[in-house]
């Protein structure tokens with residue numbers, strides 16, 4: 288029972304890796320989906336390169352979102368930054384409600400085609416879960432613990448780094464996980480502005496009416512999302528074994 | 534010695550603490566009692582500047598507490614609270630080492646101190662040093678909380694209802710331990726409680742607070758004998774004041790020479806407990822023995838009645 292999910296995850300990883308390394312081996316599987324002798328496996332680029340580029344873009348954007356969202360949440364939970372809470376919330380919410388496609392449309396004229404507009408769109412889209420989770424984490428610390436920290440003479444900085452952030456860590460990591468997973472899917476739209484990524488495969492399928500391509504792009508993206516989710520969950524469990532168990 | 538002069542705290546127009554003047558002797562336990570909302574915690578927290586006073590000042594050994602940054606002041610003052618406030622992500626050892634680490638003690642000194650405190654608080658180091666707070670019982674967590682407050686050998690220890698969450702038996706034990714620790718380290722303790730029994734058991738002097746003011750700051754016996762305000766009489770308990778008075782004296786202190794037939798009580802037992810024992814047994818007198826078993830005289834019902842009389 289306990290090893291079931293582990294086995295499943297292992298299989299998913301194996302499937303993903305073997306498919307992006309040697310996609311031609313899976314050709315018979317996809318052949319029934321093609322018509323008029325179209326290629327069953329994406330042949331306009333290297334799947335492995337595209338997958339890695341996709342992952343790279345997502346991780347880079349998540350790193351930037353994390354940095355800004357956590358910093359912002361820390362700022363607005365300090366005495367001196369409390370006044371910025373409504374403003375920060377509004378900004379972060381706009382980042383999430385503004386469709387990433389629209390962000391691309393606005394940023395391309397400013398910064399040109401390629402990776403940069405995609406990074407900006409993903410960065411803005413991924414802020415909200417991290418910001419809100421960090422905020423909740425920092426606002427719901429056990430009052431006796433923060434009082435004791437102050438009472439023992441921790442400076443504001445020591446209190447933040449050795450008490451507040453470690454205790455909020457499970458929620459912060461959860462926010463990062465949500466943000467990552469959402470953006471693995473969202474990143475496919477980057478291909479509309481010539482960013483390297485798995486969106487290329489899907490778009491190629493749409494243009495040539497090749498269902499096999501669409502399915503391949505979708506499956507690799509989905510597998511990556513699932514594995515990222517599970518991987519982050521494992522990291523969270525490992526890091527936070529002793530936190531908030533009371 | 535802690536000197537509190539004209540200390541006051543106001544929130545808006547509401548005076549929460551008003552013109553409090555107290556002198557707390559070195560090596561003594563001062564207890565602050567009062568009804569809920571009377572300003573006990575506020576007064577206590579102004580001593581280590583968790584709350585900044587609106588007026589007045591606090592001197593510790595003659596030095597104004599405002600002379601140094603608040604967080605440095607707090608490292609010299611122990612602080613223990615209800616619900617202990619242990620860091621859940623730190624082991625018992627790390628929790629206790631918090632202030633010594635802030636003070637940059639050498640590692641060996643910290644380790645030795647943690648070990649000593651674990652032993653003083655009857656927490657087997659091998660079992661508990663590396664345990665996390667959630668793995669301890671409530672009583673053990675509370676002891677770690679007090680050990681942590683004492684870790685950097687503070688001359689002053691502030692406690693806000695430290696035993697409030699404990700059941701009566703563990704609580705009595707914690708009070709006994711605190712008295713023993715106070716004798717051992719000579720710490721000056723200021724303790725807030727709303728339990729009058731606790732105040733009488735622990736306090737060398739007790740401050741009775743109401744509506745932000747200290748009505749009286751005196752020894753338990755003086756509070757009973759010469760209450761400064763009707764509210765003090767009410768709070769110290771009018772119906773059982775004779776028994777409270779008896780609880781302040783031990784059998785050893787009033788034992789008359791000679792043994793008597795009948796029950797035996799310990800010299801450390803309070804007169805209140807002796808009276809209870811005599812009532813239970815239907816006896817007229819009890820022999821008193823010291824801790825080592827040697828006899829030290831007897832206590833009679835008549836003597837008890839004399840001691841319970843209004844002074």
Ligand SMILES: Nc1ncnc2c1ncn2[C@@H]1O[C@H](COP(=O)(O)OP(=O)(O)OP(=O)(O)O)[C@@H](O)[C@H]1O
Pocket residue numbers: 544549567568569570571572573574575576727
């Ligand atoms: N930050 C604050 N702003 C406004 N009023 C406050 C604040 N802190 C405390 N008070 C008020 O001050 C009064 C005294 O509070 P304090 O916590 O000192 O009481 P206490 O005697 O410790 O009570 P308890 O026994 O319930 O702990 C209360 O009426 C409380 O509502």
Ligand SMILES: [Mg+2]
Pocket residue numbers: 573574575693
């Ligand atoms: Mg209080």
